[in-house]
Amino acid sequence: MSYDFNSLIQKDRQERRQQQFNKTFLDYLQIVKDDPQVTMLAHERMYRLITAAGVKTIKTEEHPRLRRLYGNTIIKIYSFFEEEFFGIDQTIMEIARYFYAAAMRGEESRQVLYLVGPVGSGKSSLVESLKRALENSPPIYVLQGCPMREEPLHLIPKHLRPKFEELLGVKIEGDLCPVCRYRLLHEYNGEYERFPVTTSDFSIRSRKGIAVVPPVDPNNQDTSVLIGSVDISKMDLYPEDDPRVLSLNGAFNTGNRGIVEFIEIFKNDTEYLHTIITATQEKAIPSPGKGPMIYFDGIILAHSNEAEWNKFKADHTNEAILDRIVKIEVPYCLELSQEVRIYEKILKKSNFTAHIAPHTIEIASMFAILSRLTPSNKVDLITKMRIYNGEEVMYKDASQKVDIHELREEGGREGFSGISTRFIMKAIDNALAESDHDCINPITVMESLIKAVKATDMGEEERQKLLGYLQDNIKKEYHRILEKEVTQAFIHGYREQAETLFNNYLDHAEAFVNKVKLKDTNTGEELEPDEKFLESIESQIGLTGAAARGFRSDVTAYMFSLLRSGQKIDYTCYEPLKEAIEKKLTASVRELSRVVTQARVRDEEQKKKYDAMVEEMKRNGYCDHCCNVVLKYAANNLWKD
Numbered sequence: 001m002s003y004d005f006n007s008l009i010q011k012d013r014q015e016r017r018q019q020q021f022n023k024t025f026l027d028y029l030q031i032v033k034d035d036p037q038v039t040m041l042a043h044e045r046m047y048r049l050i051t052a053a054g055v056k057t058i059k060t061e062e063h064p065r066l067r068r069l070y071g072n073t074i075i076k077i078y079s080f081f082e083e084e085f086f087g088i089d090q091t092i093m094e095i096a097r098y099f100y101a102a103a104m105r106g107e108e109s110r111q112v113l114y115l116v117g118p119v120g121s122g123k124s125s126l127v128e129s130l131k132r133a134l135e136n137s138p139p140i141y142v143l144q145g146c147p148m149r150e151e152p153l154h155l156i157p158k159h160l161r162p163k164f165e166e167l168l169g170v171k172i173e174g175d176l177c178p179v180c181r182y183r184l185l186h187e188y189n190g191e192y193e194r195f196p197v198t199t200s201d202f203s204i205r206s207r208k209g210i211a212v213v214p215p216v217d218p219n220n221q222d223t224s225v226l227i228g229s230v231d232i233s234k235m236d237l238y239p240e241d242d243p244r245v246l247s248l249n250g251a252f253n254t255g256n257r258g259i260v261e262f263i264e265i266f267k268n269d270t271e272y273l274h275t276i277i278t279a280t281q282e283k284a285i286p287s288p289g290k291g292p293m294i295y296f297d298g299i300i301l302a303h304s305n306e307a308e309w310n311k312f313k314a315d316h317t318n319e320a321i322l323d324r325i326v327k328i329e330v331p332y333c334l335e336l337s338q339e340v341r342i343y344e345k346i347l348k349k350s351n352f353t354a355h356i357a358p359h360t361i362e363i364a365s366m367f368a369i370l371s372r373l374t375p376s377n378k379v380d381l382i383t384k385m386r387i388y389n390g391e392e393v394m395y396k397d398a399s400q401k402v403d404i405h406e407l408r409e410e411g412g413r414e415g416f417s418g419i420s421t422r423f424i425m426k427a428i429d430n431a432l433a434e435s436d437h438d439c440i441n442p443i444t445v446m447e448s449l450i451k452a453v454k455a456t457d458m459g460e461e462e463r464q465k466l467l468g469y470l471q472d473n474i475k476k477e478y479h480r481i482l483e484k485e486v487t488q489a490f491i492h493g494y495r496e497q498a499e500t501l502f503n504n505y506l507d508h509a510e511a512f513v514n515k516v517k518l519k520d521t522n523t524g525e526e527l528e529p530d531e532k533f534l535e536s537i538e539s540q541i542g543l544t545g546a547a548a549r550g551f552r553s554d555v556t557a558y559m560f561s562l563l564r565s566g567q568k569i570d571y572t573c574y575e576p577l578k579e580a581i582e583k584k585l586t587a588s589v590r591e592l593s594r595v596v597t598q599a600r601v602r603d604e605e606q607k608k609k610y611d612a613m614v615e616e617m618k619r620n621g622y623c624d625h626c627c628n629v630v631l632k633y634a635a636n637n638l639w640k641d
Contacts (some may be wrong), residue, residue: 043109053078058075069388085129130341153170230246262302264303350429356620360445366385431448489616508529508586614627625628
């Protein structure tokens, strides 16, 4: 099927011409009268772009997982960031709060937004998302030919501004740049109503409203990068204080009304950054040479790693700049489920097509999370990771329960050290590249991570610690996951037994909690709750004594809540009980180990069960190759007896 590409191009070009505004300041005044929001300042524009995609307000008391993570508070989820950033909701809320306060012309509108965190935590990506939002935003109205792309209302003389503000319903802030002031006087004889106004979009590539300042060589830190320069070729034609000699092409000039980004800001000398002082507090930047100060309305975004920040703030002579900074920390993600989403997002953007077995990305994510956590005296690292993921952790003793806030307080600055997402992705990429069967699984990824750690330049103590996580903590956790996975696949054919165990447990637990007797459905005889039966289920997940009795109450209350809300009840609806029943059932059918391990001596009945188990695993996301690999691994590592 052929396509008329020329028509597409011409149609787009025509639409853009029609959208272009090329009229006078008098025409622009009518536009402002009809829509005062066209004059909004840079911070308000960004806040509106962030919130335009939608904001979901979540009360954590209605979401058990979020309540476990954040307590009884209100969480705001910004759709603008939702598909790209995971596990840093608090950071994103702080960024949104900054832009809201700055949009209201509070003190934040005269402050630098500074993101600090470890390498690969997402600082640059957050800034890039804001820059892309500007590029996709509607054009703004500017004075035609102005190097600062400034707001046309700057043409209105100071003595008339109160009247115009009243008529237009806007607040006029700022003054004409030297170039436009000269043109107004000499080209338009001061008749500002004739000054041409046009529209201009935002562009990173064209340096329109978005400027980027990388670290500069300390031996050659020329401020012209920030504020422009004097055009030497015109010095013979005009006096040195004539605006026509100015070349206003610095970062603060081109980033006016948009964003000025400082990459690794504190790698620059302090003197080089002095322009920030006036650009924030006075909203004005110096002219090159002997020109006057120039009004600046823009978002100053800076980011760096924590080492540079600590070094900079330790020098008391930097107080002036420090006082103009709103610092927002961007730590590594500490939520396992969100870390998994990060790698899934990155993999979707790659061209890799290999099959990825279940739990592969989860195992790699576990390694990343464990490396970022501080060991605790209260719980082991795997349990701590589960708690930080908002999971309901079962304890053998009710007195053992650990509060997440206590763990965070004990952990200190967790999330500011450890393995970066880039390190993990490189290991996953290597596993994908080396795959002989176009498939990777948790075992191959663990091997790839071990190779990566051994090859990385780090201290021997740190290397041994990370290898210990992989070869001990994560390996044991994978064994637990794999045993559960294989067990569930095997038990799939035994669902009726599972449901029977579940219903019996509920009957006896309810009778025990309510201190009543059970009626035998066959004989009508009244019986005492069978505590030995209850204990045989509860012991499968390590519950005894008071903890087991509390568990019975929890299960009963949970099932009643499901009934009241009209939800379906089966053995899978309460995860801890589901796990206990599956373990109980597995223990009673130890044939599982023989089915998996004794491949050469399976009888016909065992082969049927094995094939049924394989089919269930394939339905759960395994391919023939990875299913074969993990079952062989299970045979060698889980049921050796």
